[in-house]
Amino acid sequence: MQFRGSRIVLARLLAAALVVAAASADSTPRVDRDELMRVVRTLSGPSFEGRRSGTPGNLLARQFVRETFQEIGLAPAVPGFLQAFTFTPQSRNSRGGATKIQLTAVNGANVLAVESGRRFGAATIVVSAHYDHLGIVNGVTYPGADDNASGVAALLAVARYLHVHPPAHTVVFAAFDGEESGLQGARAFVKTPPVPITAIALDVNFDMVSRNDRNEIYAAGTFQNPQLQPIVSEVQQRSAVTLRFGHDRPGTRGNDTDDWTLQSDHGVFHQAGVPFIYFGVEDHPDYHKPTDTAVTIDPRFFGDVAEMLVDFVITADQRLP
Secondary structure, three states: OHHHHHHHHHHHHHHHHHHHHHHHHHOOOOOOHHHHHHHHHHHOOHHHHHHOOOOHHHHHHHHHHHHHHHHHOOEEOOHHHEEEEEEOOOEEOOOOOEEOOOOOOEEEEEEEEEEOOOOOOOOEEEEEEEOOOOEEEOOEEEOOHHHHHHHHHHHHHHHHHHHHOOOOOEEEEEEEOOHHHOOHHHHHHHHOOOOOHHHEEEEEEEOOOOOOOOOEEEEEOOOOOHHHHHHHHHHHHHOOOEEEEOOOOOOOOOHHHOOOOOOOOHHHHHHOOOOEEEEEOOOOOOOOOOOOOHHHOOHHHHHHHHHHHHHHHHHHHHHOO
């Protein structure tokens, strides 16, 4: 009896140890938070001059993203990673409508990389974020740290994780140009996608993901795509930040019902019939202002958001057919 009891105790201790080990594994950071902030500081730095499409600063940002994709070890989704396109810009507030002003045609380029999936025949997931911003306006630089150096940094964090932990689905990482000029990069992508548009199961879009005084961020898109709500809810339970649903009901304005469905690159995917989830914070006082700088970002909040975004992409990869 004493021997049997000892075996039971040992079994219980082993089970407890396994639970602790599993919890430790689950809490292991998936994001290098120092790297996250380094990317934001770089892209919003003075030499990038606000990254307006067609400017030298934008070209620097494009090259930075391309070189980072290469450094991670991703394959190009298109030859040379660059999907070139030309567009005529328009003045645009991404959450407040658009006023068209005809200007000289601009040469833009998306930066596209791919991590091949383990499951043969599985659909493709697109993870997207725009790297352009407003540039220099009347001699004043608009750095665009939250909008949207933060989204690019989060995209690169997801790419780093998935390259080391290969996904079941093929994942295309799309750093879009021309978002601030009417979602031009996303339109070029959907017009000539690197994979058939019907093979894309989901667009996960990051735009403004690093700042919120209430420790919350929104996942928009489950109103249009209710089949994705269980995935968001699962991630919501594990998130260190408050992950809210909303900002996706057509025809609504004011408070937390303001509709963001067509207000960033995911809107173009939605119009093409591709399901989407858009992660973003509500507008803050520095939105589209010269004061949107890296020093205004809380690294703790941003790091927690990035961990949640990696978790979402992992979970979507596991749950989608």
